[in-house]
Structures are given as C-alpha cells and as structure tokens.
Amino acid sequence: MVSEIKTLVTFFGATGDLAKRMLYPSVFNLYKKGYLQNNFAIVGTSRQELSTEEYQEMVRQSIQAGITDQDQAEAFIEHFSYNASDVTEAAGYAGLRETIEAAAKKFGVEGNRIFYMSVAPRFFGTIAQYLKSEGLLADKGFNRLMIEKPFGSSYATAEKLQNELENAFEDDQLYRIDHFxxxxxxxxxxxxxxxxxxxxxxxxxxxxxxxxxxxxxxxxxxxxxxxxxxxxxxxxxxxxxxxxxxxxxxxxxxxxxxxxxxxxxxxxxxxxxxxxxxxxxxxxxxxxxxxxxxxxxxxxxxxxxxxxxxxxxxxxxxxxxxxxxxxxxxxxxxxxxxxxxxxxxxxxxxxxxxxxxxxxxxxxxxxxxxxxxxxxxxxxxxxxxxxxxxxxxxxxxxxxxxxxxxxxxxxxxxxxxxxxxxxxxxxxxxxxxxxxxxxxxxxxxxxxxxxxxxxxxxxxxxxxxxxxxxxxxxxxxxxxxxx
Incomplete structure (x- = not known):
C-alpha cells in the first residue's frame, strides 16, 4: 500500500514543452498510483498570461493520453493553480507567493515545497535567490529545488551557479536532474x-x-x-x-x-x-x-x-x-x-x-x-x-x-x-x-x-x-x- 506524499510543487516554465510532454503526465501517474491524493497542490508560473482555468485546460490536454477515468482526471486538475510572473524581478514574486500560500491552505499542505526549474539555465541562480529573499520558502517541512540540465557550461560557470544556489539552499536540498x-x-x-x-x-x-x-x-x-x-x-x-x-x-x-x-x-x-x-x-x-x-x-x-x-x-x-x-x-x-x-x-x-x-x-x-x-x-x-x-x-x-x-x-x-x-x-x-x-x-x-x-x-x-x-x-x- 502506497502512502500519500503531502507536497506543493511549483513549476517554473509551466507552459513550456517539457512541462506539457513530461512533467504533468508524470505527476498524473503519481496521482493515479496514490502517491498524491488530497493534500497536494501544483502551482504553475511563466511569463505567459493565463487564467487558472486556461492553465488547467492546458494540463487537461497534456494528460489526455493517460486518462482512463474522467472524474479522476478532473479531481486531479482541481489541484492546479497559475500565476504569471517575471522571474527576473523581485516584484514578480509577490503574486506567486500569494498563489502558493492560497493553494497550500486550500489543499492542507503545510510546508513541503518543491520548486522545479524548467527554464533556461541563466535563470537558475536568480530564481533560487528570489525564492529566499521574497519569502516563498516554507517555514515547516522541507524546501527542495529541482534543476534541469545543463548545470553550467564549464567548471567555472558550474561553480558560479553552485555558489548562487547555495546562498538560498543547502546542497542536500538541490536535486540536479539527469533523466538518464x-x-x-x-x-x-x-x-x-x-x-x-x-x-x-x-x-x-x-x-x-x-x-x-x-x-x-x-x-x-x-x-x-x-x-x-x-x-x-x-x-x-x-x-x-x-x-x-x-x-x-x-x-x-x-x-x-x-x-x-x-x-x-x-x-x-x-x-x-x-x-x-x-x-x-x-x-x-x-x-x-x-x-x-x-x-x-x-x-x-x-x-x-x-x-x-x-x-x-x-x-x-x-x-x-x-x-x-x-x-x-x-x-x-x-x-x-x-x-x-x-x-x-x-x-x-x-x-x-x-x-x-x-x-x-x-x-x-x-x-x-x-x-x-x-x-x-x-x-x-x-x-x-x-x-x-x-x-x-x-x-x-x-x-x-x-x-x-x-x-x-x-x-x-x-x-x-x-x-x-x-x-x-x-x-x-x-x-x-x-x-x-x-x-x-x-x-x-x-x-x-x-x-x-x-x-x-x-x-x-x-x-x-x-x-x-x-x-x-x-x-x-x-x-x-x-x-
């Protein structure tokens, strides 16, 4: 018997190709298997101006091939919220913080936040530091950062990125993705x-x-x-x-x-x-x-x-x-x-x-x-x-x-x-x-x-x-x- 994982995941680059092809179907599979049940929330953010309803429709299309029970799919999609933001500006994080806190309250997720960066590598360090300075990290539970490759383009650039990330996260909070x-x-x-x-x-x-x-x-x-x-x-x-x-x-x-x-x-x-x-x-x-x-x-x-x-x-x-x-x-x-x-x-x-x-x-x-x-x-x-x-x-x-x-x-x-x-x-x-x-x-x-x-x-x-x-x-x- 699987146990529920109470988590709030924020996807940066939420309207991108990777999110639609891989990430949302993957989260849906975790839901169908029972790892996610009631106490989870998904927040999407990108520059694109969308309503939460439009975002949910995008997710619905993304998971279409995996739907065997429409009611189950709709219950899953209800856990998704959206906020458009400019990740390069501190001011862009206020609305995102409000959306995250509202979703956490609605679905009973106290703490336990994952931030998934499906964005261009040049934004990794900027986002990590703003997550901390603008108060988006949880006071309870865990905070974890998932990072797509490439992690730098040389040792010097990778070390610079590592130093930027460590200003906001401990190394054991960093999850560098290599899908192989x-x-x-x-x-x-x-x-x-x-x-x-x-x-x-x-x-x-x-x-x-x-x-x-x-x-x-x-x-x-x-x-x-x-x-x-x-x-x-x-x-x-x-x-x-x-x-x-x-x-x-x-x-x-x-x-x-x-x-x-x-x-x-x-x-x-x-x-x-x-x-x-x-x-x-x-x-x-x-x-x-x-x-x-x-x-x-x-x-x-x-x-x-x-x-x-x-x-x-x-x-x-x-x-x-x-x-x-x-x-x-x-x-x-x-x-x-x-x-x-x-x-x-x-x-x-x-x-x-x-x-x-x-x-x-x-x-x-x-x-x-x-x-x-x-x-x-x-x-x-x-x-x-x-x-x-x-x-x-x-x-x-x-x-x-x-x-x-x-x-x-x-x-x-x-x-x-x-x-x-x-x-x-x-x-x-x-x-x-x-x-x-x-x-x-x-x-x-x-x-x-x-x-x-x-x-x-x-x-x-x-x-x-x-x-x-x-x-x-x-x-x-x-x-x-x-x-």
Missing part, C-alpha cells in the same frame, strides 16, 4: 552488481577486460544548431549522461543503499578519475563530425551551422580510474549523432578463461550487456560446448526483456525523479562533487578542441562513427561490442 539516472535499466546496474555474488566477485580488474558505454543517436542536429554547435556530443552527452552512468559502474559497494552512502561511493570513484593533459586527450579521445551520405547532409551543411564548424557530433574516449579495483581496465564511452542505430547500452567485457579444452580452442571473452533504451533488456554470453563430436566451444546467449505488462508499469524517468524528490531520496540525482569532476574532466578535452589541437575525423552519416574510434580500442586489443 531515472531510466529503469540504469537503476538495474546496482542490483546486478551487488545482488549477484557471481557478478559482484568478478567486478574488478582480475576478471573484467573493459567496460563500454554507448549513447548513439540516428538523428542529426535537427533544429538545435544554436545550442548544439557550442556543446557538441562532449558536453551534450558525455559530461552528464555518460559520466553519471560510469559512476554507477566504477564505484565501490556503498556502505548502505542510502542516498548519502551511494553518493559517497560514487564520489570516491570520481575522485580517482584521471584528468588528461593535451597529449593524453589526443591519445585517449577521438572527436568526429558526420559528413554527407546519400539522403543526409553533412553537419556543416545543416541549417544554421557555420560552414567552418569543427564541432564534435561524435566523441569516443577511454576513461581511467586510479583505484585498486580498476587498475589497467579501460572504461570506453562514445556518443554521436547520425549513427547507424539509436541505443543506449552498457557492455561489460569479461576476460577469456585460460583453461584449454583438450586440443581444441580456449574459451572466448564473454559479455554482460545492459540495454537501456529504446528497448530495455539484459543479455549475457557464456562459453559452452558446441554440438559437434569434437570438444569445441562456442558462445551461447542468455537474453531477458521485460514483459509488455512490466514495460507498461515501469515509471517514466521524470515520474521517478519527481517522486524521489518528494521522498527526499537523492540517490538518482547528480551531486556537486560528481558534476564538478565531470566538468574538470571534459574541460581539459574542450580546451584542446577549442584550440583545434586535435584531429577532426569525418564519418559518414548513418555509420557507427570514424575508424579512429575503432583504432582507439584496437590499441588495447579491444573492440566495440556494438559494431
């Missing part, structure tokens, strides 16, 4: 690692040859050239999503499964991550850019992309952790646009056994694959005897996928993350130490690329990236599991 951490199969890393002695005891340099994280996209830059040409795959995907996944893979077993101990274990691993100099960036990282291929235009021919752009639409690299568990084990990451397939996956490559099967071949390397998206699943290969009359071995595959019912019941990432923030569980959010380390690591690479001191490999659109990325692994006797 809310994906079901990313959450499966921990139980697979720590819940199976067979795997737990082999999760180290003695048995693992390398670990690979792939985040591949088939789409090109689309209409995001203004942002993407300043970020590229390195900052858009590696600095946040890939690094946070790697944190789960590299960390030691936490003292407990509390968010505090999980973060401590991740932070210990991040502290052991080697940060590269210029020569090492060129040795351990490959930057690429997609070129033309039949129906697809080259990146530098896309609308609004400068013709002389050397932006990376593809990144592949090797991470190294200076810790006893991982000495000599490369962690490979790659991400790119216009690739052969759309997928996010983790491939853990185990060393081949040394036992010779008579006069026949020795066992091969085996792989544990965690398929995160678009379809979830877990695969593992094992050495077994083939069916011939000789004692030869071959690889067999174990394959699991969630049933249709399990897939339907799986919480969407935003639903899970809003629920976790209501519960005060920070396990699946990025903390400052991890964010700072990721920025220091990627800044060292960005500096080399900004100075154009690394090759830019052109790969055909629709491929799995440049040949240099294959050569990167081949130097260690490795190869990408997903070809």
């Amino acid at each position: 951490l809310g994906k079901e199969m990313v959450l499966n890393i921990a139980p697979l690692r720590f819940g199976n002695p067979l795997i737990a005891n082999a999760w180290n340099k003695d048995y693992i040859k390398n670990i690979q994280v792939t985040l591949a996209e088939t789409l090109g830059v689309e209409e995001r050239a203004g942002y993407y040409d300043t970020a590229g795959a390195l900052l858009d995907m590696i600095q946040n999503h890939a690094m946070q996944i790697v944190g789960w893979l590299a960390m030691e077993e936490p003292a407990s499964f509390s968010d505090k101990d999980i973060r401590a274990a991740k932070n210990a691993a991040f502290s052991a991550l080697k940060i590269y100099d210029e020569a090492e960036v060129n040795r351990y990282f490959v930057r690429g850019q997609y070129g033309a291929n039949g129906e697809y235009a080259a990146y530098n021919k896309e609308p609004d992309v400068p013709a002389d752009s050397k932006n990376n639409t593809y990144i592949a690299g090797e991470l190294q952790f200076d810790m006893p568990r991982w000495q000599g084990v490369p962690f490979y990451v790659r991400s790119g646009k216009r690739m052969t397939t759309k997928t996010t996956r983790i491939d853990v490559v185990f060393k081949a056994g040394t036992f010779a099967m008579g006069a026949q071949q020795e066992p091969q390397e085996t792989v544990l694959s965690i398929i995160v998206s678009p379809e979830a699943g877990i695969q593992m290969s094992l050495n077994a005897k083939d069916v011939t009359d000789t004692f030869s071995t071959h690889l067999i595959n174990l394959d699991w996928k969630p049933t249709a019912q399990e897939a339907a019941e799986t919480p969407a990432p935003y639903e899970r993350m809003i629920h976790d923030a209501m519960d005060g569980d920070g396990s699946n959010f990025a903390d400052w130490h991890g964010v700072a380390t990721a920025w220091k690591f990627t800044d060292a690479i960005s500096d080399v690329y900004a100075a154009d001191k690394a090759p830019l490999e052109i790969y055909p659109a629709g491929s799995m990236g440049p040949e240099a990325a294959d050569e990167l692994l081949a130097k260690n006797g490795d190869n990408w599991i997903l070809k």
Whole structure:
C-alpha cells in the first residue's frame, strides 16, 4: 500500500514543452498510483498570461493520453493553480507567493515545497535567490529545488551557479536532474552488481577486460544548431549522461543503499578519475563530425551551422580510474549523432578463461550487456560446448526483456525523479562533487578542441562513427561490442 506524499510543487516554465510532454503526465501517474491524493497542490508560473482555468485546460490536454477515468482526471486538475510572473524581478514574486500560500491552505499542505526549474539555465541562480529573499520558502517541512540540465557550461560557470544556489539552499536540498539516472535499466546496474555474488566477485580488474558505454543517436542536429554547435556530443552527452552512468559502474559497494552512502561511493570513484593533459586527450579521445551520405547532409551543411564548424557530433574516449579495483581496465564511452542505430547500452567485457579444452580452442571473452533504451533488456554470453563430436566451444546467449505488462508499469524517468524528490531520496540525482569532476574532466578535452589541437575525423552519416574510434580500442586489443 502506497502512502500519500503531502507536497506543493511549483513549476517554473509551466507552459513550456517539457512541462506539457513530461512533467504533468508524470505527476498524473503519481496521482493515479496514490502517491498524491488530497493534500497536494501544483502551482504553475511563466511569463505567459493565463487564467487558472486556461492553465488547467492546458494540463487537461497534456494528460489526455493517460486518462482512463474522467472524474479522476478532473479531481486531479482541481489541484492546479497559475500565476504569471517575471522571474527576473523581485516584484514578480509577490503574486506567486500569494498563489502558493492560497493553494497550500486550500489543499492542507503545510510546508513541503518543491520548486522545479524548467527554464533556461541563466535563470537558475536568480530564481533560487528570489525564492529566499521574497519569502516563498516554507517555514515547516522541507524546501527542495529541482534543476534541469545543463548545470553550467564549464567548471567555472558550474561553480558560479553552485555558489548562487547555495546562498538560498543547502546542497542536500538541490536535486540536479539527469533523466538518464531515472531510466529503469540504469537503476538495474546496482542490483546486478551487488545482488549477484557471481557478478559482484568478478567486478574488478582480475576478471573484467573493459567496460563500454554507448549513447548513439540516428538523428542529426535537427533544429538545435544554436545550442548544439557550442556543446557538441562532449558536453551534450558525455559530461552528464555518460559520466553519471560510469559512476554507477566504477564505484565501490556503498556502505548502505542510502542516498548519502551511494553518493559517497560514487564520489570516491570520481575522485580517482584521471584528468588528461593535451597529449593524453589526443591519445585517449577521438572527436568526429558526420559528413554527407546519400539522403543526409553533412553537419556543416545543416541549417544554421557555420560552414567552418569543427564541432564534435561524435566523441569516443577511454576513461581511467586510479583505484585498486580498476587498475589497467579501460572504461570506453562514445556518443554521436547520425549513427547507424539509436541505443543506449552498457557492455561489460569479461576476460577469456585460460583453461584449454583438450586440443581444441580456449574459451572466448564473454559479455554482460545492459540495454537501456529504446528497448530495455539484459543479455549475457557464456562459453559452452558446441554440438559437434569434437570438444569445441562456442558462445551461447542468455537474453531477458521485460514483459509488455512490466514495460507498461515501469515509471517514466521524470515520474521517478519527481517522486524521489518528494521522498527526499537523492540517490538518482547528480551531486556537486560528481558534476564538478565531470566538468574538470571534459574541460581539459574542450580546451584542446577549442584550440583545434586535435584531429577532426569525418564519418559518414548513418555509420557507427570514424575508424579512429575503432583504432582507439584496437590499441588495447579491444573492440566495440556494438559494431
């Protein structure tokens, strides 16, 4: 039996695309499951002038696909209020405070306030400080701030933002969203690692040859050239999503499964991550850019992309952790646009056994694959005897996928993350130490690329990236599991 979470959530950017596509349906799912019942309120705010009734109609349209009981939906929508505000001016917060206090009184929510910032990053620090100075924080219960990425555009800008936020909130009140951490199969890393002695005891340099994280996209830059040409795959995907996944893979077993101990274990691993100099960036990282291929235009021919752009639409690299568990084990990451397939996956490559099967071949390397998206699943290969009359071995595959019912019941990432923030569980959010380390690591690479001191490999659109990325692994006797 679920218990009700008494919370008042204020959505900044309440009329935006993310709110309509993801946030309101996620909150509605929490309501249908009983986590929200009577004592909750949702307040929306943005620059757009709307009445509460018009806002409620927008929410009604947003959740339409999830409605199975119209009366239930209407009861849910009644908990929504709206106030238009200019978040850059102190005066804009007076009306918002009144709307929040009226909603809290109407629905019996004493304290327990979450402020969700689905706005441009340049407003994060401003809003946080005005929330405090203009009296919007609750005196009772908790105050929590949920922040969309990107958290800065470099270590220096991230540190500046962190300092601004800490003028109004403690760090444990900050919930930095990386929706990849809310994906079901990313959450499966921990139980697979720590819940199976067979795997737990082999999760180290003695048995693992390398670990690979792939985040591949088939789409090109689309209409995001203004942002993407300043970020590229390195900052858009590696600095946040890939690094946070790697944190789960590299960390030691936490003292407990509390968010505090999980973060401590991740932070210990991040502290052991080697940060590269210029020569090492060129040795351990490959930057690429997609070129033309039949129906697809080259990146530098896309609308609004400068013709002389050397932006990376593809990144592949090797991470190294200076810790006893991982000495000599490369962690490979790659991400790119216009690739052969759309997928996010983790491939853990185990060393081949040394036992010779008579006069026949020795066992091969085996792989544990965690398929995160678009379809979830877990695969593992094992050495077994083939069916011939000789004692030869071959690889067999174990394959699991969630049933249709399990897939339907799986919480969407935003639903899970809003629920976790209501519960005060920070396990699946990025903390400052991890964010700072990721920025220091990627800044060292960005500096080399900004100075154009690394090759830019052109790969055909629709491929799995440049040949240099294959050569990167081949130097260690490795190869990408997903070809």
